[in-house]
Amino acid sequence: MKFEVIKSCLYTKARVGKLHTRHGIIETPVFMPVGTQGTVKTLSIRDLKDINPPIILANAFYLYLKPGHKLIEKAGGVHEFIGWEDSILTDSGGFQIFSLKKLRKINDAGAELQSFYDGSYHFISPEKMMEIENSIGADIIMAFDECISLPSSNDKLISALKRTTLWAERCLNSHARKNEQLLFGIVQGGDNEILRKQSAGEITAMPFDGYAIGGLSVGEGKEIMYRMVDFTAPLLPYDKPRYLMGVGTPEDLIECIKKGIDMFDCVMPTRIGRHGTAFVKTGRLIIKNACFTEDFSPLDPECSCYTCQNYSRSYLRHLFMVKEVLGYTLLSIHNIHYLINLVTQIRELIKQGKQINDIID
């Protein structure tokens, strides 16, 4: 048993599940903080452990470029290398690869591209990506997909869909650590319901350990994103984890959990944190605003995060005004804690048979 739904919401498609990995049991719905380059930006492992997310995310493509997957394998795997003892998921980096300006060519064999670090050339095939992710050694690894931004023509969407299916099968066939690493397939199809249905049918016909909805949150706008999730989630097996890639905001988490999504990741909490924006119940707090100059209360008086327990808005504002890195760290801590706490609250509501009200107000 790798995944089990332990409770379903009485009012929506939301559910609480348990996902078993080599490094622990992850209660879903779950938000996964993003550590693209093997570190959640500006946070130490001590900072992260204090927030206690059961799983964090890294990007296999970035780690392949630097420091290299073979180096991480020599270090004893990614957990050992970065010092994280709980679960890790590696995204294959499909979205990053197909967003590259230095993508030289792509065909069914794979993608040829230039490193943004040093201009060196690399050829990434599905088999190569499995080699990379096997070496890195995360608990959950993602198939290599072709992920394109929206809007795109139907021709391009169809081409990406077909290639994603083709590559999914090759990923399954070349995955060398099936007993240790869960492999998730990714559904494409853009903003087209017919294509989403086709992709979901093709991908779920293959024996993946979980299924992701990819190709969303790539420029299409909220309404389309929600519509696509609403349409696609029920096409994924009930008894497998469903992962909505690259989403999202507090609002997105609530909405998409209701649509039956179990797993989320997004760089947003750390990215907006570094720019001085904090999640609060009433929306977003811009810490540089003059109104916080002499505000000695915490970001959120009810929040139990390290930042809110120890620092005032006035001090945080000062750190941003004088460009001290600690400000970036403290707002990132708060924002990640906010999302982790939000999904924890939602899980509790589902477990108690209560309605997932609009927690944010």
Place this chain on the structure above:
Amino acid sequence: MKFEVIKSCLYTKARVGKLHTRHGIIETPVFMPVGTQGTVKTLSIRDLKDINPPIILANAFYLYLKPGHKLIEKAGGVHEFIGWEDSILTDSGGFQIFSLKKLRKINDAGAELQSFYDGSYHFISPEKMMEIENSIGADIIMAFDECISLPSSNDKLISALKRTTLWAERCLNSHARKNEQLLFGIVQGGDNEILRKQSAGEITAMPFDGYAIGGLSVGEGKEIMYRMVDFTAPLLPYDKPRYLMGVGTPEDLIECIKKGIDMFDCVMPTRIGRHGTAFVKTGRLIIKNACFTEDFSPLDPECSCYTCQNYSRSYLRHLFMVKEVLGYTLLSIHNIHYLINLVTQIRELIKQGKQINDIID
């Protein structure tokens, strides 16, 4: 009793002392990490507490400009504002002020300058500086001195010396929180022994709680610095703490403790840490060097700091190669720990009546 020498070295002028402040007892010799803008760069209070320096330093002039001393007073003082429960020293910022390109004019009344933040004009007199440091509320505050870089002409050195003496008296007279904040005087005199003797005589004739040697580590080179410390330290009262400002490296600490110095501060451990250099027993370790690519041992196998207990050289190198802020934090932690640990070892040797050997090798 604000300061007591509890043990003198049998072989050198070094001594172990106890300095009492409102926030605790500081064993000397002590190294004080620098948090110029109210934060030790890239470290949280949690990171600092783990290293456990008994006192940290902030810069009154910087804090006056941003966020403003009156704001810090409203926050309940600097300890409350930055969240540090142990002792704090504020440097008046004399060196920073007299290094400013936007210093408009200076005379015996004070210095007129432009803020490097917003170009606004400010007039700083000794009385104003005491108002600033009284409001900020550190445990130890420094007199407002004229600190000039070396080499300088004797005329300039004499002028700075005279003004420093004049201002020292005005600082003493205007210090409004004598029962709460220790006020230290500062000896100037540049690289001239006659002037050092004159300044030491004038400053130590005034009833300060401690005496600092200023105007060194400002371009004069090691040999002159050591000679000036050697000459000046014995001119300072035995029963008061002696603070050598802006020094130093591990080597400097050892040498100057032997010359009778009790207190040190320097931005170096954090500054070189952010640039990828770590203190190790054999000297300096440049983490970006290729030889550390697959080195999975800690920076220093014998070090008990958070960084060495949790991260490998290989991972630290990776963080620097991909410009992740966590690298800056982790090397800063190690370097501060290194200096704190170094002075702790030296104190133990003195207490045990042992010779202060060259600990660094």
